[in-house]
Amino acid sequence: MRVAVVGGGAVGLTAAYDLAARDIDVTLFERGEYDAARSDASATPADGSSARAAGVLYDAYAEDIDAEIGGRALERFREFSGDDGFEFRQCPYVMVAREGDEAAADAMATSVERMRVHGREVSVVDPEELGDRFPLRTDDMLAAAVAENAGWTDPASYVSAMAAKARHAGVAFETGRSVGLSVDPPGVVDSGGRRTERRDDGATREFDAVLVATGAQTKRLFAEAGVAVPMKPYRVQALTGREAYDGPMVYDATAGVYFRPHPIGVLAGDGTVPVEANLDEWNRDADDWFVDDIRAALTERADYDLDVAQAWAGLCAATPDGDPLLGELREGVFVAAGWQGHGFMRAPATGEAIAKQILGEDGGIASFDPRRFSGDETFEVREGMALD
Ligand SMILES: Cc1cc2nc3c(=O)[nH]c(=O)nc-3n(C[C@H](O)[C@H](O)[C@H](O)COP(=O)(O)OP(=O)(O)OC[C@H]3O[C@@H](n4cnc5c(N)ncnc54)[C@H](O)[C@@H]3O)c2cc1C
Structure with a gap:
């Protein structure tokens, strides 16, 4: 064949x-x-x-097929780790909803329940307990959850x-x-x-x-x-910052921002532009508003002072x-x-x-x-x- x-x-x-x-x-x-x-x-x-x-990288999905695929993918990332310069770095993934964002808090609670039905190692946690475990600001949190089977890689x-x-x-x-x-x-x-x-x-x-x-x-x-x-291509964005960050991976659902440790400091992103991108002329650099949003979210959530090393955009595809x-x-x-x-x-x-x-x-x-x-x-x- x-x-x-x-x-x-x-x-x-x-x-x-x-x-x-x-x-x-x-x-x-x-x-x-x-x-x-x-x-x-x-x-x-x-x-x-x-x-x-x-x-x-995480396997914290609510739908059956997503949880199955997410779990298998992590299993293989671990299997491949150490081969040909690839390394999987174990690191918990924290999801956060801020005070006033009941919709995100409710969605998180429902999703976590469904993830757990699929045997995913995810739990809703008290923000105060989260603050004891990780170097994160929690006084403005309405709800939080932690997925343990997660990590990051280059x-x-x-x-x-x-x-x-x-x-x-x-x-x-x-x-x-x-x-x-x-x-x-x-x-x-x-x-x-x-x-x-x-x-x-x-x-x-x-x-x-x-x-x-x-x-x-x-x-x-x-x-x-x-x-x-x-299928529609659309832009999303990411950046790296030079100051050290050794906390967990975080998705702040209210701010629409995620960040994780990175060898040079931190990597943060999202910056979704929810319109169909023109494949012939899309901007490969990050937008100023995205960098400002990340700067604010990192300060508020992790008391992190952003010194941007690189900021870029790329394309995802929606269905x-x-x-x-x-x-x-x-x-x-x-x-x-x-x-x-x-x-x-x-x-x-x-x-x-x-x-x-x-x-x-x-x-x-x-x-x-x-x-x-x-x-x-x-x-x-x-x-x-x-x-x-
Ligand atoms: C800023 C950013 C952050 C992201 N973060 C994450 C994340 O943390 N976790 C996650 O799961 N996903 C993330 N994504 C999404 C992820 O990057 C994509 O879903 C994934 O890389 C898709 O892989 P792929 O192999 O399908 O496509 P691609 O990596 O895009 O590969 C497609 C390849 O096809 C080639 N190609 C295209 N047309 C032709 C042609 N006509 N002939 C020959 N070759 C062709 C291209 O050159 C390209 O190399 C992120 C995306 C961006 C932009």
């Missing part, structure tokens, strides 16, 4: 590795260049979202490690040029164009199956092949119901995209699941079947982190 994987971010690489580890002949097409200074495909292509992600190191694993498992890499999609027959349209440049007159290379894991570009890739998928499109969309054509801001932390499990499905096995992802939509749905972009 010959499989093409289009897109070499966290998801495509995981799927390619899992397929090749089962002796499948896999070619991975990535329009970005991996680190040219190294002979192996080992650095993250700068174009993808995986290189821009925050690396916040997302680029996961991509590097998976690229190295995929190469060792026999995946052939074709990088540095954008390819198009052929749906019937399943294949890639190899134009010879560099990066985003693409011609429509290229030859089609047929495969037994094609997996499209092109992140925020997925809607466009399918549209160019004549298939409508309901009508907030769930991914993960499965076979047309015969032999599979899709893995639409993560609503949670694609990195689930990649070890979603990549594995789609690889199983390509091999005709049950990947346990029937409820993410991309054929649940017709493709012409109208919908608004929803904030991915919100507790609801």
